Amino acid sequence: MVGQRRITIFGVVNALILIAVAVSTLYPLLYITAVSVSDTASVTKGEVFLWPHGFNLEAYKDVLFDQKIPRAYLNTVYYTFLGTFINLLFTSVAAYPLSQPQFVGRRFWMLAIVLTMFLQPGIIPNFLIVQKLGMLDSVWALVIPNAIWTFELIILKSFYENMSAQIREAALIDGASEYRILFNIVLPLSKPALASVGLFFFIGHWNSFFLPMIYLNDQWKYPLQVVLRGMLIFHEGNSSSLVDASALAPQAKKNATIILAMIPVLLIYPFAQKYFAKGVMLGAEKG
Amino acid sequence: MRNLLHRIARDRQLLVLFIPCIVFYAIFRYGPLYGLIIAFKDYSVYTGILDSPWVGFKHFERFFNGPDFFVLFRNTFLLGFFALVCSFPFPILLAILLNEVRVRWFKKFIQTASYLPTFLSVVIISSMITDFLSPNNGIVNKLLNLLGFESKYFLIDPAWFRPIYVLSDIWANTGYEAIIFLAAIAGINPTLYEAARVDGASRLRMMWHVTLPGLMPTILVVFILKTGSMFRVGYEKVLLLYNSMTYDVADVFSTFVYRKGLLESNYSYGAAVGLFEALVAMIMLLGANLISKRLGGKGLW
Numbered sequence: 001m002v003g004q005r006r007i008t009i010f011g012v013v014n015a016l017i018l019i020a021v022a023v024s025t026l027y028p029l030l031y032i033t034a035v036s037v038s039d040t041a042s043v044t045k046g047e048v049f050l051w052p053h054g055f056n057l058e059a060y061k062d063v064l065f066d067q068k069i070p071r072a073y074l075n076t077v078y079y080t081f082l083g084t085f086i087n088l089l090f091t092s093v094a095a096y097p098l099s100q101p102q103f104v105g106r107r108f109w110m111l112a113i114v115l116t117m118f119l120q121p122g123i124i125p126n127f128l129i130v131q132k133l134g135m136l137d138s139v140w141a142l143v144i145p146n147a148i149w150t151f152e153l154i155i156l157k158s159f160y161e162n163m164s165a166q167i168r169e170a171a172l173i174d175g176a177s178e179y180r181i182l183f184n185i186v187l188p189l190s191k192p193a194l195a196s197v198g199l200f201f202f203i204g205h206w207n208s209f210f211l212p213m214i215y216l217n218d219q220w221k222y223p224l225q226v227v228l229r230g231m232l233i234f235h236e237g238n239s240s241s242l243v244d245a246s247a248l249a250p251q252a253k254k255n256a257t258i259i260l261a262m263i264p265v266l267l268i269y270p271f272a273q274k275y276f277a278k279g280v281m282l283g284a285e286k287g
Numbered sequence: 288m289r290n291l292l293h294r295i296a297r298d299r300q301l302l303v304l305f306i307p308c309i310v311f312y313a314i315f316r317y318g319p320l321y322g323l324i325i326a327f328k329d330y331s332v333y334t335g336i337l338d339s340p341w342v343g344f345k346h347f348e349r350f351f352n353g354p355d356f357f358v359l360f361r362n363t364f365l366l367g368f369f370a371l372v373c374s375f376p377f378p379i380l381l382a383i384l385l386n387e388v389r390v391r392w393f394k395k396f397i398q399t400a401s402y403l404p405t406f407l408s409v410v411i412i413s414s415m416i417t418d419f420l421s422p423n424n425g426i427v428n429k430l431l432n433l434l435g436f437e438s439k440y441f442l443i444d445p446a447w448f449r450p451i452y453v454l455s456d457i458w459a460n461t462g463y464e465a466i467i468f469l470a471a472i473a474g475i476n477p478t479l480y481e482a483a484r485v486d487g488a489s490r491l492r493m494m495w496h497v498t499l500p501g502l503m504p505t506i507l508v509v510f511i512l513k514t515g516s517m518f519r520v521g522y523e524k525v526l527l528l529y530n531s532m533t534y535d536v537a538d539v540f541s542t543f544v545y546r547k548g549l550l551e552s553n554y555s556y557g558a559a560v561g562l563f564e565a566l567v568a569m570i571m572l573l574g575a576n577l578i579s580k581r582l583g584g585k586g587l588w
Contacts, residue, residue, distance in 0.1 A: 031419075049429075100301060121319040122319075127549060128336070144315075207411075231414070277466050
């Protein structure tokens, strides 16, 4: 089969279906890009379908000089980096003791941890804890209550388990402490796995909107996703917006914000892809 | 006991590394379970969790006897059910079709395009939905107009809420979910294809008689696990797309808890509704895991 390049009806139909899949996936993104750079009149008249009508960067200028958006963008960058760092640190360290077969209480700890995937008490009890700890309206409410992701913890644990035990034993005989083994040997050897889970953390924080929405009150602290939500959500009692939410904010401006919100994600996408598929498979194969 | 102390002493460095994990799970994963007792109390911010008066099953009775219960249960169930059943075949199909592609760059391109939406936030996806369905200049209505139909107000029409939710789910998740099936296809023994080819099977027949049966175990496990988490619907998207006109079909447990419990500060009532939802979700998930393991597949862990 390999090397065989006959063109068959089957192959052509198959390719057409797959092209249709790719087009329907990419079209919405091309469309919002086109709207964001088209001239205002064409957008309001609904003349943009795929290619920009005219060209102007007014929408982007609007975004740049907006009261809230640039600030929200910086907030998102800050929350994402801090959050990803904390996730990586806590999760990668916690997975190490669990990966050692002889670790005292290992079965108990694993059971207690896995159980939390089933027992999810919901929004209000979580909110009360965060409130009780005085974290409301601060960045800590966004990064500490989810410092460890259980699924990713188990992925890393399995990854460490598959590492040769001999390396660790050799290091122990040489008198290395567990801390040294973890930070100087295990973590550097786990870069691919860390990149995979780190990617999920990054995307998770960058895209998060529900938790910031309930935990933050101060509008200055809102991340981009929450501000973006404000541009599209229906407002009760405002009947014109109920009928057409897209009338709330100029469409071009909203789409320009979306494009800017997607840029970091698109930038890491080529690198991310490799690790992304790997991460999904790590998750599926863990025993 | 001596043995345990001995092991603790031996593992003391590992335990030091593990302390943050214990503290984290105790406070942020088991702490909220303790907080759930407010479902049986009349909690107010001033009295706190401990000193609020016990009220037994008052909130549960109010919920089960009120009109909301039936609507929420039906909506959560139906939304989860339709999302599961309607979207389930697509990743499998995509994986099978991708597997037939012999030109590497083309396969890579399609794959790259197909899981791009996974990286987009629900806010962005919902925003695109409102744009596309806008009655003024949304592209869908433009098309309807071209075909001679009136513009439709999709997002305030209860009949359209579920289809919109499900279709956008398919758009967003198909590529990502195909990954697991692609990997399963890669694991099918190539000699099976050789044998089929010797027997003169066409590619379509091989898809049907080799690829699909080879995928069956994976399909089964994924289906069971997804059924188990069916009750955990994507409430964030619901929250972004629903409005008072569509509450009747769109409101699910989590959005109700958010609106009535959190926004209107009925913490105890909200916690009671949340507890009920959590219990149903947990039973379904545990059941699915059990079935999956019985069938010889893998559970969630």
